Amino acid sequence: MAEYALEMREITKVYGADKYLANNRVSLNLRKGEILCLAGENGAGKTTLMKILYGLTSPTGGTILIGGKPAVIGSPRIANTLGIGMVHQHFMLFPEFTVTQNVVMGIEPVTWGIVYDFRKAKAMVSDLIKTHNFSIKADAPAGSLTVGQMQQVEILKMLYRNAQILILDEPTAVLTEQETAGLFRTLKTLAAAGASLILITHKLAEIKEISDRVAVMRQGELIGIKETKDVDEYDIFRMMIGRELDVRDKPKKSKYEPCKPALTFEQVVVKHPGQDQPLLNKVSFTAYQGEILGFAGVGGNGLEVLEAVLGGLVPVTSGRILCGDEDISGLDARGLRRRGLAYVPADRLGLGSALAASIPENIMVGRRNEFVRGGFLDLKAVSRFSRILFERYGIAGNKGLQIQALSGGNIQKVILAREIDLFRDYIVFSEPTWGLDVAAGQYVYDQMISLREKGAAVILISSNLDEILANADRVLVFYRGAIAAEVQDIQPTVQMKEQIGAYMLGLGKE
Numbered sequence: 001m002a003e004y005a006l007e008m009r010e011i012t013k014v015y016g017a018d019k020y021l022a023n024n025r026v027s028l029n030l031r032k033g034e035i036l037c038l039a040g041e042n043g044a045g046k047t048t049l050m051k052i053l054y055g056l057t058s059p060t061g062g063t064i065l066i067g068g069k070p071a072v073i074g075s076p077r078i079a080n081t082l083g084i085g086m087v088h089q090h091f092m093l094f095p096e097f098t099v100t101q102n103v104v105m106g107i108e109p110v111t112w113g114i115v116y117d118f119r120k121a122k123a124m125v126s127d128l129i130k131t132h133n134f135s136i137k138a139d140a141p142a143g144s145l146t147v148g149q150m151q152q153v154e155i156l157k158m159l160y161r162n163a164q165i166l167i168l169d170e171p172t173a174v175l176t177e178q179e180t181a182g183l184f185r186t187l188k189t190l191a192a193a194g195a196s197l198i199l200i201t202h203k204l205a206e207i208k209e210i211s212d213r214v215a216v217m218r219q220g221e222l223i224g225i226k227e228t229k230d231v232d233e234y235d236i237f238r239m240m241i242g243r244e245l246d247v248r249d250k251p252k253k254s255k256y257e258p259c260k261p262a263l264t265f266e267q268v269v270v271k272h273p274g275q276d277q278p279l280l281n282k283v284s285f286t287a288y289q290g291e292i293l294g295f296a297g298v299g300g301n302g303l304e305v306l307e308a309v310l311g312g313l314v315p316v317t318s319g320r321i322l323c324g325d326e327d328i329s330g331l332d333a334r335g336l337r338r339r340g341l342a343y344v345p346a347d348r349l350g351l352g353s354a355l356a357a358s359i360p361e362n363i364m365v366g367r368r369n370e371f372v373r374g375g376f377l378d379l380k381a382v383s384r385f386s387r388i389l390f391e392r393y394g395i396a397g398n399k400g401l402q403i404q405a406l407s408g409g410n411i412q413k414v415i416l417a418r419e420i421d422l423f424r425d426y427i428v429f430s431e432p433t434w435g436l437d438v439a440a441g442q443y444v445y446d447q448m449i450s451l452r453e454k455g456a457a458v459i460l461i462s463s464n465l466d467e468i469l470a471n472a473d474r475v476l477v478f479y480r481g482a483i484a485a486e487v488q489d490i491q492p493t494v495q496m497k498e499q500i501g502a503y504m505l506g507l508g509k510e
Contacts, residue, residue, distance in 0.1 A: 005196040006030040006165055011062035013048050020398055022048040024220040035197045037207045040217035040240055041439055046200050047407050050167050054086040055079040085158025089169040090349055091150050095143025100125045102142050103156045128156055132186055148179030169200045184210050204233040216240055237438055262426045262457030263287040268319035270305055279305040281482040287457040292448055294472025295461045298504050302481040307430045307461050311343050312336040340424030344415055346431040352415040355404035360386045362403045363418050389417040420447055426457040445471055465497055477503040
């Protein structure tokens with residue numbers, strides 16, 4: 001019998017007065033030196049199970065064994081002492097601190113028992129960076145790093161704490177393909193050195209590429225654990241959702257002929273004071289009603305700034321933005337919302353939701369006046385409307401809770417429900433399926449297609465090229481803050497993916 005680094009036996013978790021069953025007698029094991037992928041739809045119980053393992057929440061019942069010995073994990077600190085580390089979906093770094101300071105925080109090396117030994121700390125972190133071939137420097141401020149490099153810092157934090165069981169929650173959600181390849185090399189090296197890894201992921205191709213086994217959960221229960229080599233992507237999908245995959249072609253051609261401009265950028269420039277290189281450099285394009293306009297690019301080449309401008313979060317330095325014939329260049333986020341902007345941001349926790357507010361309060365954003373009767377908020381009307389959106393968008397959870405009580409995928413569904421229902425002129429989707437399972441992701445794509453068929457201008461910003469190719473009618477490729485290419489007649493082929501990839505790296509020519 002294989003020697004297990006971890007065994008979770010009959011783990012059960014019940015939440016709240018309504019007895020919501022998040023985990024139902026889940027038994028999971030992890031071998032030493034393996035990579036196990038944990039898959040399942042949103043609300044299937046994956047994140048809850050891993051929170052229990054990392055001491056972020058307590059189980060209602062069940063037993064955990066680490067190296068064959070029973071363990072009670074009451075906090076992340078206890079988990080760390082047991083050799084368990086977790087890299088969260090949303091990084092937990094202090095941007096003003098250096099890489100070294102972020103890594104050693106809480107267990108800093110000291111001299112004479114009291115004085116922080118910064119030289120020793122930097123040397124220890126530098127050795128870890130060199131050992132794992134990471135592309136960061138120990139004294140670099142965390143806020144200056146790319147997303148992929150920030151993830152390296154999160155992994156370093158766990159390695160510094162001698163983690164032998166490493167949990168990664170949606171580790172490739174915001175990484176480029178190059179960064180994903182680098183991460184996978186690191187994970188395979190860690191496993192070869194004896195570490196045991198659990199990856200929460202929805203990406204079936206990545207499950208096949210990286211894992212030794214795959215465990216599938218559905219509705220709080222473990223459906224099964226399979227050797228990855230013995231199943232294909234469709235097998236995994238069927239286990240996740242309990243039904244056959246719909247492989248029918250989706251309509252690529254809009255019934256609504258794109259002809260009327262909905263949103264136009266005219267020579268838009270964005271610069272930070274004191275910087276010579278523009279973040280956006282004379283960007284011009286038109287998004288038409290009845291089309292899905294995709295934006296592709298490698299991180300750091302302007303897509304993040306484009307999203308911020310579209311959302312009214314960053315002002316333009318020069319140039320104009322038109323909605324139809326109206327100049328909206330000077331409007332902030334609130335003004336754009338009043339003008340009809342619908343916006344699904346990539347940062348669903350920081351921008352897309354108010355975590356401490358209730359789910360109905362989050363749903364009401366932008367339409368509170370619709371529920372006021374005689375000067376008072378009609379709570380029954382709010383509850384009815386929330387229930388309708390919960391049912392329509394398949395949101396799993398108790399709608400009476402704060403939104404932060406939901407899984408990441410279900411928070412995204414709440415945002416999608418609110419924004420799609422608010423849509424008027426154009427709608428911006430940035431990384432819309434980040435953290436969503438396959439079925440929920442397909443639902444988002446269906447919604448985008450439906451909006452397009454109704455004559456909407458849909459703007460899709462995504463680091464996932466497959467997502468862009470499968471849904472966009474046109475693609476604009478960003479490189480160094482400017483549009484490097486426009487690609488039309490989009491087809492989901494390897495050749496087109498390579499063509500767009502070349503533009504993203506500045507290698508292609510139109």
